Amino acid sequence: MYERYYGLSEKPFSLTPDTGFFYQSFTHKEALNVLRVAIGSGEGFIKVTGEVGTGKTLLCRKLLQALELNFDTVYIPNPYMGCNALFHAILVEMGIADRLNKANYLTCINEYLIENARRNRGTVIILDEAQSIPEESLEAIRLLSNLETGKRKLVQIVLFGQPELDAILAKSNARQLKQRIGHAYQLKPLNQVSIRSYLQHRVSLAGYRGPELFDDGALRRLYKLSQGIPRIINVLCNKALMLSYASGEFYVRGKHIEAAAADSQMQ
Numbered sequence: 001m002y003e004r005y006y007g008l009s010e011k012p013f014s015l016t017p018d019t020g021f022f023y024q025s026f027t028h029k030e031a032l033n034v035l036r037v038a039i040g041s042g043e044g045f046i047k048v049t050g051e052v053g054t055g056k057t058l059l060c061r062k063l064l065q066a067l068e069l070n071f072d073t074v075y076i077p078n079p080y081m082g083c084n085a086l087f088h089a090i091l092v093e094m095g096i097a098d099r100l101n102k103a104n105y106l107t108c109i110n111e112y113l114i115e116n117a118r119r120n121r122g123t124v125i126i127l128d129e130a131q132s133i134p135e136e137s138l139e140a141i142r143l144l145s146n147l148e149t150g151k152r153k154l155v156q157i158v159l160f161g162q163p164e165l166d167a168i169l170a171k172s173n174a175r176q177l178k179q180r181i182g183h184a185y186q187l188k189p190l191n192q193v194s195i196r197s198y199l200q201h202r203v204s205l206a207g208y209r210g211p212e213l214f215d216d217g218a219l220r221r222l223y224k225l226s227q228g229i230p231r232i233i234n235v236l237c238n239k240a241l242m243l244s245y246a247s248g249e250f251y252v253r254g255k256h257i258e259a260a261a262a263d264s265q266m267q
Contacts, residue, residue: 043182050187053231189228217254
């Protein structure tokens with residue numbers, strides 16, 4: 001709607017986790033580096049937590065891109081399923097579901113992992129929204145981490161989840177899994193300085209060429225209302241651009257952010 005008005009090739013604040021718009025804030029850059037180092041060193045379990053909207057899924061997809069040359073990856077976006085269903089989803093992602101009729105789940109997965117190891121290919125299983133994993137399935141995940149040779153782990157598992165994941169892992173029946181987490185990282189919201197860079201980054205990638213679209217008043221209101229959460233920033237900025245366009249104005253001001261927040265019932 002407003003793209004042509006601002007000289008944009010696409011909407012800069014879509015809620016779709018597009019890796020082309022990945023913004024390397026300090027916390028996201030550090031998290032990605034931690035993940036790369038931990039996976040490269042052969043850590044069995046890695047955990048990344050963050051509040052809703054802090055960019056976990058986008059970071060997850062960026063990690064998948066970074067691993068594709070040296071690792072086979074298994075991505076489970078919603079692990080809210082029982083043990084057998086989770087094992088089957090992993091088999092499907094590995095492309096070996098047809099082997100199940102002659103072996104059990106763990107045997108099939110283990111054979112696949114050994115084949116990969118012989119080809120000098122690592123295997124990484126990534127579970128997004130890990131806070132939704134039923135308690136009964138945590139044992140299935142722990143069993144996967146037992147698959148190893150005498151020298152190294154055959155699979156590495158990365159858990160992306162909301163802070164509730166920590167509470168789940170703190171329960172007594174999950175203590176064995178928690179003890180195996182070699183690296184953990186908590187994503188932080190953007191600070192006020194980073195928000196300005198974040199906005200410039202996204203509108204530039206969408207094709208905008210010109211002075212800053214968001215004035216200082218808009219930035220102040222945006223920080224206060226969003227608390228630095230990228231998803232909320234995207235919602236407010238998308239609506240604020242539409243409001244500015246609809247009113248015949250060009251620059252986004254504090255009043256546009258306020259109106260966007262009121263429309264989203266965020267005030």
